[in-house]
Amino acid sequence: MTRLAPLALIGLMAAPVQALDLTKMSDAERQAFRAEVRAYLMENPQVILDAVAVLEERNAAAQENADLTLVSDNADAIFNDGYSWVGGNPEGDVTVVEFLDYRCGYCAKAFDEVKELITADGNIRFIVKEFPILGQASLDSSRFAVATKIAAGDEAYDLMHEALMKYRGSTKPAALSRLAASLGLDPEPIVAALKDPQVDAAIRANHDLAQKLQINGTPTFVFGDQLLRGYVPLNAMEQIVEEQREG
CATH class of the missing domain: 3.40.30.10 (Glutaredoxin)
Known part of the structure; x- marks a missing residue:
């Protein structure tokens, strides 16, 4: 089901990119934005799982790179002690x-x-x-x-x-x-x-x-x-x- 965004959110989306700065929104705009995001996530929970999967992949890649450095830096102690x-x-x-x-x-x-x-x-x-x-x-x-x-x-x-x-x-x-x-x-x-x-x-x-x-x-x-x-x-x-x- 497609949701119709509140008028405040429609106006926000049509505004320049910098208007997405929550600190520059009015209370009404901020409330509308949060409500729409929540509604979208409730209707599309897979988005959360996809985001978690991406985060896990990035963390795994970062850990792998860190481990490569650890092994390289300690190679003598690991392989020839x-x-x-x-x-x-x-x-x-x-x-x-x-x-x-x-x-x-x-x-x-x-x-x-x-x-x-x-x-x-x-x-x-x-x-x-x-x-x-x-x-x-x-x-x-x-x-x-x-x-x-x-x-x-x-x-x-x-x-x-x-x-x-x-x-x-x-x-x-x-x-x-x-x-x-x-x-x-x-x-x-x-x-x-x-x-x-x-x-x-x-x-x-x-x-x-x-x-x-x-x-x-x-x-x-x-x-x-x-x-x-x-x-x-x-x-x-x-x-x-x-x-x-x-x-």
Whole structure:
């Protein structure tokens, strides 16, 4: 249904553009203008949804551009920190980085899909950023994982990392020692390495980096130059990797 505008509004619309300045309208003109706008929106509510959609698109584009800058400005710390575990193909043409917490349900959900992505692709360099944010059990698990890498090397870390992603038991040193032994690892040097200052330094550095990248949840991924907050399903990850390769 088409509405007939009030006479005051018709006069307003015929006036020069500057007359649309609400501060220069009379009370009657302002009231008529507001009434007509309200009536139009009530009859065409989709306009509001369209406007919201446009706003969301603009905000998403602004966030994406901001994230590109954040990744670029912190590239060395993200991709070449010298202490984070590097898996997959160390010479891969695309680097995927994951900030994770062992007690994060979505990290656990993503684990098998990330592993499948890396194994099936064969040309992805994968970096794990220990980022415990969900309490003491998370911190205990990350500290034990980092200590395992220090004490027993990358292969041992890989085993422990996978085990901890699925482990929901006690995170006391004795319990994690039993977990290490079940993987064929000697727990004694790992427990000793828990006292190494590098353990807490690595985790603290990851927290500092996350703050710079405006990361406050897990999982968070960096695919090449793209920063993605939250769980990403396998098919989406595959598409993003291809987009990174295409440039």
